Amino acid sequence: METKLWHPFANMAEVKEHPFVVDRAEGVWVYDRDGKRYLDGTAGLWYCNVGHGRSEIVEAVAGQMRKLDTYFTFHDYSNEPAERLAARLSALAPMDDAKIFFTSGGGESIDTAAKLARLYWARRGEPERVHILSRRGSYHGTNGFGTGIAGIEANRDGFGPVLADATRVDRDDPEDLRAAIERIGAGKVAAFFAEPVQGAGGAWAPRPGYLEAVADICAETGVLFVADSVIGGFGRLGDWFGVERWGLRPDLITFAKGVTSGYLPLGGVAVSARVADVFWQAPGHAFPHGPTYSGHPSVAAAALANLDILEREELPARSRQMEKLLHEALLAVGEHAAVTEVRGGTGLLGAVRLAPEALPDKSVIHRVARSVREHGLIVRVLGGDSLVVSPPLTITDEELDFLRASMTAGIEAALS
Numbered sequence: 001m002e003t004k005l006w007h008p009f010a011n012m013a014e015v016k017e018h019p020f021v022v023d024r025a026e027g028v029w030v031y032d033r034d035g036k037r038y039l040d041g042t043a044g045l046w047y048c049n050v051g052h053g054r055s056e057i058v059e060a061v062a063g064q065m066r067k068l069d070t071y072f073t074f075h076d077y078s079n080e081p082a083e084r085l086a087a088r089l090s091a092l093a094p095m096d097d098a099k100i101f102f103t104s105g106g107g108e109s110i111d112t113a114a115k116l117a118r119l120y121w122a123r124r125g126e127p128e129r130v131h132i133l134s135r136r137g138s139y140h141g142t143n144g145f146g147t148g149i150a151g152i153e154a155n156r157d158g159f160g161p162v163l164a165d166a167t168r169v170d171r172d173d174p175e176d177l178r179a180a181i182e183r184i185g186a187g188k189v190a191a192f193f194a195e196p197v198q199g200a201g202g203a204w205a206p207r208p209g210y211l212e213a214v215a216d217i218c219a220e221t222g223v224l225f226v227a228d229s230v231i232g233g234f235g236r237l238g239d240w241f242g243v244e245r246w247g248l249r250p251d252l253i254t255f256a257k258g259v260t261s262g263y264l265p266l267g268g269v270a271v272s273a274r275v276a277d278v279f280w281q282a283p284g285h286a287f288p289h290g291p292t293y294s295g296h297p298s299v300a301a302a303a304l305a306n307l308d309i310l311e312r313e314e315l316p317a318r319s320r321q322m323e324k325l326l327h328e329a330l331l332a333v334g335e336h337a338a339v340t341e342v343r344g345g346t347g348l349l350g351a352v353r354l355a356p357e358a359l360p361d362k363s364v365i366h367r368v369a370r371s372v373r374e375h376g377l378i379v380r381v382l383g384g385d386s387l388v389v390s391p392p393l394t395i396t397d398e399e400l401d402f403l404r405a406s407m408t409a410g411i412e413a414a415l416s
């Protein structure tokens with residue numbers, strides 16, 4: 001029967017007859033309705049950092065729901081889980097006295113950060129600083145600002161002029177950022193958004209020195225540096241906010257996904273004192289912005305339980321240990337003749353890119369991904385030619401071995 005569920009980023013003409021229904025999950029495994037298991041090679045959408053089936057999170061949410069199911073945090077309303085979570089994230093964030101603004105996901109966090117950056121400048125008496133810079137290949141969600149600054153062109157095409165004051169710069173060359181700021185005029189630039197490791201663009205780690213250099217350029221020109229750590233945070237890049245391994249101290253950090261391991265939808269922005277003080281130290285300066293579910297108590301309870309697990313099991317450190325092994329597994333897959341490039345080694349994510357000769361038309365890469373899935377591994381197609389993985393941080397050596405073997409077998413079966 002044809003589905004009525006419209007899947008994001010899907011060609012529904014192809015998907016409607018046979019959606020892939022996931023029935024249950026445990027650890028790094030998900031199961032279809034026939035009970036066949038698949039290694040969740042993508043941790044859902046880069047979020048299930050602690051793995052599936054953690055009853056500790058379930059119990060925390062159930063307990064909170066019984067006590068205070070839901071309430072808002074607009075105006076002076078508050079609740080204990082949201083307060084505790086904000087305090088905990090503030091202590092972990094690599095910035096001075098971070099304030100935490102909660103949203104329901106990554107895209108809302110991007111909109112929040114962009115509006116906050118512009119309002120910060122307006123309140124500082126520089127209302128012309130509205131321009132937003134981002135990197136080619138970047139993904140910042142599909143809300144208004146995220147669409148407007150998208151570095152993946154296909155995600156902007158056809159929607160008309162979403163955001164006039166947006167410019168994309170080279171992915172790897174910090175001097176291109178400097179040149180753009182000089183061209184536009186620093187007095188007109190509000191912020192520069194960058195994912196530490198580009199995720200949806202295809203798992204691209206930054207060139208050595210790139211992030212440090214762009215952070216310096218932002219500091220020199222006053223441009224706010226916004227790290228989009230929606231994927232990178234909560235252990236995916238081996239630390240809490242996805243920027244510590246480069247010693248960065250951004251003005252704003254957007255986060256989502258791993259903060260609850262995806263068990264419930266949550267995102268947010270960590271805001272440094274530089275920006276927050278303009279609002280927190282001056283009576284009468286509200287931020288007229290707020291998603292309904294900002295600071296939702298039951299969602300915050302899920303995040304607190306998730307942070308307990310990440311801390312107790314030292315999963316950010318484990319991610320750092322496993323990143324080498326994942327990279328080695330992908331390099332082994334890369335010995336297949338159809339693979340031209342292997343990306344990885346910076347965080348627990350990576351990709352294999354198939355050669356143009358192996359991909360005579362657009363459908364082939366999707367056929368390869370389906371074949372890999374038939375061999376028991378869930379991967380994502382990104383960049384039109386790459387298979388991307390980002391498994392739960394709990395993945396074991398044996399499970400990585402399974403990942404390598406099923407990816408290789410799936411590619412081989414599809415292309416032979």
Ligand code: PMP
Nearest residue numbers: 105106107139140141228230231
């Ligand atoms: N920023 C980045 C870097 C992302 O990867 C994503 C989602 N994949 C987003 C923002 C948007 O998050 P959401 O889908 O929760 O709106």
